[in-house]
Amino acid sequence: MTINSRDLLEQARLEVPEVDCPWLRDAMERDPQHVVLDVREPEEVAQGLIPSAVHIPRGYLELQVEAAIPDRSRPVTIYCAAGVRSLLAGQTLRRMGYTDVRSLRGGFGSWKDRGFPYRVPRALTAEQRERYSRHFLLSEVGEVGQARLLDSKVLIIGAGGLGAPVAYYLAAAGVGTLGLVDFDKVERSNLQRQIIHTEDRLGMMKTKSAALALNALNPEVQVVEHNLHLDSSNAESVLAGYDVIVNGCDNFPTRYLVNDVAVFLGKPLVDGGIFRFEGQVTTMVPGASPCYRCRYPAPPPPEEAPSCAEAGVLGVLPGLVGLVQATEVVKLILGIGDVLSGRLLHVDALAMEFREFRIRKDPGCPVCGERPTITAPIDYEGFCLNPNLPAMAV
Ligand SMILES: [Zn+2]
Structure with missing residues (x-):
């Protein structure tokens, strides 16, 4: 028996609840643990993404998601461009044991059209893509993380x-x-x-x-x-x-x-x-x-x-x-x-x-304590008469 893409999607819709953009915005504000997962291709992400999103292209999802989201009980909302691939990705995550998964209806297109905040990642050159390619294979770094390092x-x-x-x-x-x-x-x-x-x-x-x-x-x-x-x-x-x-x-x-x-x-x-x-x-x-x-x-x-x-x-x-x-x-x-x-x-x-x-934080610490007594930089002297000789070899 063969099934077509429509059947597949209908099945996915039964398994993965859909949410709309205002719901996701509220969830992100309410719960810092809420994971927003972008499953689009890198060229799509280059046009813009939801600011706090974790990016794993759909093709790498099964291989990289456990490292990126080790806790399978964390709430996850997945999005793609229009809300189709994210449904299929959601189905995959549920099969992998993720219990609190949903898909963003309308995807990034809808998010952007409604004026919700997004950011455009730094555009990487061909040389940078080559140089940092091993970072891009780590979902914890990726293009977003590399841009952060570069900045x-x-x-x-x-x-x-x-x-x-x-x-x-x-x-x-x-x-x-x-x-x-x-x-x-x-x-x-x-x-x-x-x-x-x-x-x-x-x-x-x-x-x-x-x-x-x-x-x-x-x-x-x-x-x-x-x-x-x-x-x-x-x-x-x-x-x-x-x-x-x-x-x-x-x-x-x-x-x-x-x-x-x-x-x-x-x-x-x-x-x-x-x-x-x-x-x-x-x-x-x-x-x-x-x-x-x-x-x-x-x-x-x-x-x-x-x-x-x-x-x-x-x-x-x-x-x-x-x-x-x-x-x-x-x-x-x-x-x-x-x-x-x-x-x-x-x-x-x-x-x-x-x-x-x-090491414990001391509430009485003269610098970072509750009532600091040192509030300006101090020059300590007398340790080394010759400042070229450090106290320890470095
Ligand atoms: Zn201190």
Whole structure:
């Protein structure tokens, strides 16, 4: 027995309820858990889509939907161009065990005609489609996520051991603007770990050397060189221009300064540190996570601070720690996964152990607490007489 497309659709209509545009708009406003799923082809999505929609082309639906929507009980409204393919997609999802599925009657055409909000994704060039093709195969990234990466601005403090892998991989991933803060020049002793620099660039400013490496890998990344020593006079104006801050500069004055200014400006901060064979990473989401001062309200007195003598570090360690930081940045930009908010990840490279510690938000914190006592950036001094020597090797 054969059935025609009309029979198929009639059957789908029996299984998948249809909703109209005002219903969907209300559902989106009422319930942030409500998933809006766009099953059109990429060329159709390029003309515009519902702002919060997850995009999985119909042809990839069965293969990608479980990763994109792991919880099968979440409410899902599917749309296509006119409301036909979404019915069939809805039938598929129900068969896969999704319990709360419906289809948007009239599809995107109706949504747009009725004047409901939509956005036009950034148009990608043929080169970008090729370069980021592996991202497009992940529904969690896709063209929408890639556009988000391309539009984002990340500031990396320190173009050294941690800054090198962070900047390199973020450039490769297509983060559109990378700011680098560093006032050092490339030295031969850096090259054991700071893979963004090269023998033939010894003596060059680190930000310049890094910019050459990043643009050789990905010419479309805009690298902004901040050749300066970050202090209370410039930190706010430098950080203000970025969406995410990465701290790869492990000395106390900079760590406290960057923490405080990130809290003042409400910027997410991915903090990392390395020492000998060990490293640590934590992510501070403004308003949600404890900050550095929740744990250590004030820096230790200079006489108790770690020695300013150059510390040893295993050359591969910054790669390990920096790539955890880069991963956190990408997740923050895409809004996917769970970041290390309220968690400190500690890496012991010798034992090859990754351990996690809970960090709690302190309501009495001098910066992010209920009654903050620190409301302007502070320059801590006395840790290192020579600012070129960091307290920890970076
Ligand atoms: Zn705090």
